[in-house]
Amino acid sequence: MSSGVAYSLLVPIDYSHKSIMALATAARFVNKYDGIVHVLHIIDDKPFIDKEKVESERHRLFEFAQNQQKELNITIIPNVVTGNIFTSIGQTARKLGTQMIIMGIHKLHGIQFIIGSFALRVSLSSTVPVLLVNRNKPVEKFERIVLPFDTNLQMDWMIRRSIELAKDYNGIIYLFSILGSMSFFRKRKALMKIKNTIDLIRSEGLRCENDFFHWGKASLTDSIMRFSEFVNTDIIALPMDYGKNQTAFLNSQTVMNLIENSSIPLYVLNQRKY
Numbered sequence: 230m231s232s233g234v235a236y237s238l239l240v241p242i243d244y245s246h247k248s249i250m251a252l253a254t255a256a257r258f259v260n261k262y263d264g265i266v267h268v269l270h271i272i273d274d275k276p277f278i279d280k281e282k283v284e285s286e287r288h289r290l291f292e293f294a295q296n297q298q299k300e301l302n303i304t305i306i307p308n309v310v311t312g313n314i315f316t317s318i319g320q321t322a323r324k325l326g327t328q329m330i331i332m333g334i335h336k337l338h339g340i341q342f343i344i345g346s347f348a349l350r351v352s353l354s355s356t357v358p359v360l361l362v363n364r365n366k367p368v369e370k371f372e373r374i375v376l377p378f379d380t381n382l383q384m385d386w387m388i389r390r391s392i393e394l395a396k397d398y399n400g401i402i403y404l405f406s407i408l409g410s411m412s413f414f415r416k417r418k419a420l421m422k423i424k425n426t427i428d429l430i431r432s433e434g435l436r437c438e439n440d441f442f443h444w445g446k447a448s449l450t451d452s453i454m455r456f457s458e459f460v461n462t463d464i465i466a467l468p469m470d471y472g473k474n475q476t477a478f479l480n481s482q483t484v485m486n487l488i489e490n491s492s493i494p495l496y497v498l499n500q501r502k503y
Contacts, residue, residue, distance in 0.1 A: 236259075236262050236264040236327075236328045237259075237264050237265045237266065237267060237325065237326065237327045237328065238255045238258065238259060238264065238265075238266050238267070238327055238328065238329050238330070238331055239266075239267045239268075239269055239318070239321060239322045239325060239327040239329070239330045239331070239357070240252045240255050240266055240267070240268050240269065240330075240331050240332070241268075241269045241270070241271065241314075241318055241330070241332055242268045242269060242270050242290065242293065243270070244293070245333065246333075246365065247333030247334065247362070247363070247365075248332075248333040249297075249333070250333055250362060250364065250365060250366065250367055251331045251332055251333035251360075251362045252266065252268065252297060252301070252305075252331075253301065253367035254331055254360070254362055254367040254368040254494075255303075255331045256301040256302075256303045256367070257367055257368065257369060257370075258329075259303050259304075260302070260303060261397070265303070265304040265305070265306060266303055266304070266305050266306070267305075267306045267307075267308055267321075267325050267327060268290065268293070268294055268297075268305055268306070268307055268308065269308045269309075269310065269317075269318065269321055270286055270289075270290045270307075270308070270309050270310075271309075271310055271311070271312060271313070271314055271317050271318070272286055272309065272310070272311045272312075273311075273312075273313065274311040274312055274313070275313070278311050283309065283311065286309050287307070287309045290307040290308075290309055291307050293307070294306070294307040308321060308325075314351065315350045315351060318330060318332075318351050318355065319351060319355030319356065319357065322355060322356075322357040323355075323356050323357060327357060328357070328358075329357060329358050329359070329360055330351075330355060330357050330358070330359045330360070331359075331360045331362060332351070332359060332360070332361055332362065333362050333363070334361050334362070334363045334488065355499060356499075358390060358496060358497065358498045359496075359497045359498075360464070360494060360495070360496050360497075361488060361494060361495040361496075361497060362494045363488075363491065363492055363494070363495075364492055364494070368463065368464065368494050369463075370398050370400075370463055371394040371395060371397070371398055371400060371463055371464055371496075372395070372398040372399075372400040372401070372463055373400060373401055373403070373460060373461060373462040373463045373464075374391050374394060374395050374400060374401070374402045374403065374462060374463065374464055374465075374466055374496075375402075375403045375405055375453070375456065375457045375460065375462040375464070375465045375466065376388070376391050376402055376403065376404055376405065376465075376466045376468075377405045377407065377442075377453050377465070377466075377467065377468075377479055378404045378405060378406040378407065378423060378426065378439075379407050379468065379477055379478050379479040380406070380407070380408060380419035380422050380423065381409075381477050381478065382468055382477050382479060384426070384468055386468075386498060387466060387467075387468035387498050388426055388429065388430070390466070390496075390498055391430075391466045392429075392430060392433050392435065394464075394466075394496070395435050396433065396434070396435065399434075399435075400435060400436075401435065401436040401437065401438065402430050402435060402436070402437050402438075403437075403438050403439075403440070403456070403460050403462065404423065404426065404427065404437065404438070404439040404440070405439075405440055405441075405442060405452075405453060405456050405457075406423050406439055406440070406441050406442065407441075407442045407449065407478045407479070408420075408441065408442075409444075409478060423439060427439055440456060448486075449478060449483055450483055450486040450487055450490065453465065453487065453491075454487070454490065454491050454493070457491075457493050458493070462493060463493075463494070464493065464494045464495065464496045465487065465491065465493055465494070465495050465496065466496045466498070467479065467484055467487065467495055467496065467497045467498070468498055469481070469484055469497060469498065469499045484497065
């Protein structure tokens with residue numbers, strides 16, 4: 230995205246430290262792009278909607294937004310909705326036309342606490358890319374991006390998104406290519422797909438390097454995290470296939486393992502939604 234183009238982000242808020250760090254991350258990007266942040270608090274609508282609680286939470290979120298707006302020097306719009314965490318976040322992002330959801334994840338449970346399968350279900354149901362932040366400081370930039378490259382998945386949208394993120398920082402994209410057992414002709418086709426992707430990224434004026442996942446030495450999840458730490462990446466870009474692709478290595482379980490174990494921010498794009 231070119232600098233100066235107004236855009237908006239959505240940050241779910243449960244008033245935890247991690248969600249406030251997600252808001253601080255959002256502030257970095259709306260300042261860069263002259264955009265706005267929508268903060269969202271969800272009230273469970275089961276077994277019934279408590280109108281007094283809704284009004285109380287609206288007042289609380291309004292005060293929170295006002296205070297954070299002054300502290301971060303950005304425009305913040307508060308939104309309180311009733312529903313459930315799995316669908317309301319994605320639905321609200323789509324309704325507001327936001328370009329990205331930024332969520333803090335942590336190891337507490339409950340309707341207002343997002344962890345593991347919760348974050349995965351939000352990502353799967355969203356038509357908007359999701360940035361998952363599991364650290365105690367804001368994400369400052371998208372200069373170094375690790376893109377696990379599954380040749381069994383349609384990767385076009387994820388590649389394009391990674392290029393867009395990296396271009397504003399004159400960044401570098403590290404492909405971490407995954408090749409399983411396959412015939413000679415399928416392997417040759419997969420290697421050509423990797424080469425074409427590297428050429429595409431470099432044609433956009435970005436640097437691109439590639440490494441391969443070696444089966445048997447460690448799990449795919451551990452290998453992605455170790456490689457990401459080795460290159461000191463800012464984020465890991467994770468393509469997801471909403472369907473049941475039996476040949477995909479980057480399946481829901483792999484993504485959930487990364488959500489639960491990675492301290493590196495994860496940029497998740499459900500490609501079936503595009």
